[in-house]
Amino acid sequence: xxxxxxxxxxxxxxxxxxxxxxxxxxxxxxxxxxxxxxxxxxxxxxxxxxxxxxxxxxxxxxxx
Amino acid sequence: xxxxxxxxxxxxxxxxxxxxxxxxxxxxxxxxxxxxxxxxxxxxxxxxxxxxxxxxxxxxxxxxxxxxxxxxxxxxxxxxxxxxxxxxxxxxxxxxxxxxxxxxxxxxxxxxxxxxxxxxxxxxxxxxxxxxxxxxxxxxxxxxxxxxxxxxxxxxxxxxxxxxxx
Numbered sequence: 001x002x003x004x005x006x007x008x009x010x011x012x013x014x015x016x017x018x019x020x021x022x023x024x025x026x027x028x029x030x031x032x033x034x035x036x037x038x039x040x041x042x043x044x045x046x047x048x049x050x051x052x053x054x055x056x057x058x059x060x061x062x063x064x
Numbered sequence: 065x066x067x068x069x070x071x072x073x074x075x076x077x078x079x080x081x082x083x084x085x086x087x088x089x090x091x092x093x094x095x096x097x098x099x100x101x102x103x104x105x106x107x108x109x110x111x112x113x114x115x116x117x118x119x120x121x122x123x124x125x126x127x128x129x130x131x132x133x134x135x136x137x138x139x140x141x142x143x144x145x146x147x148x149x150x151x152x153x154x155x156x157x158x159x160x161x162x163x164x165x166x167x168x169x170x171x172x173x174x175x176x177x178x179x180x181x182x183x184x185x186x187x188x189x190x191x192x193x194x195x196x197x198x199x200x201x202x203x204x205x206x207x208x209x210x211x212x213x214x215x216x217x218x219x220x221x222x223x224x225x226x227x228x229x230x
Contacts, residue, residue: 030098
């Protein structure tokens, strides 16, 4: 495999692994960040959704 | 979400619910990488009242007395839409009984075990359950013996073979 592609795939796998191992509150905050991205798209289709309040127990630095 | 869990714990202590556990997408997220969802599914065992049909009415009234607002099939608790799902079949009863005790920050709560979540996905069988099923198989270290026993007890082995072979 191309070494550059290999490096990218390894980085993707590592990121997924890191996300899988986040604390429960950090994972909930990650869900909320996804809600913030998806809600505007759903609303253009007249699907009303509510974004949850930010999770005070989460460390947002862990989500970068 | 911690506020929701504190209220649920309080209600369990007071007997307004006999037992609860987080299920659905947020329970799945506990085990795999986070994915988007807009509701928190909470499975509940309602207290037995002799001669009266079990309903969510008393639970909803108790939540409304705390300022929570019902909206469609959800109850908005501190800004989080929570869907309460009463235990309605033997698989859910067992999943609730055997749910894992975990901490959310410093607040104790329960999350359905991954083997039960997988069995519920198979039993429910919606397209989004199939997607989650694939992520689960890829990312979660399942207790194979326990999973097989659950599938056997709840007659889900045929569907398991069908799903896992695709």
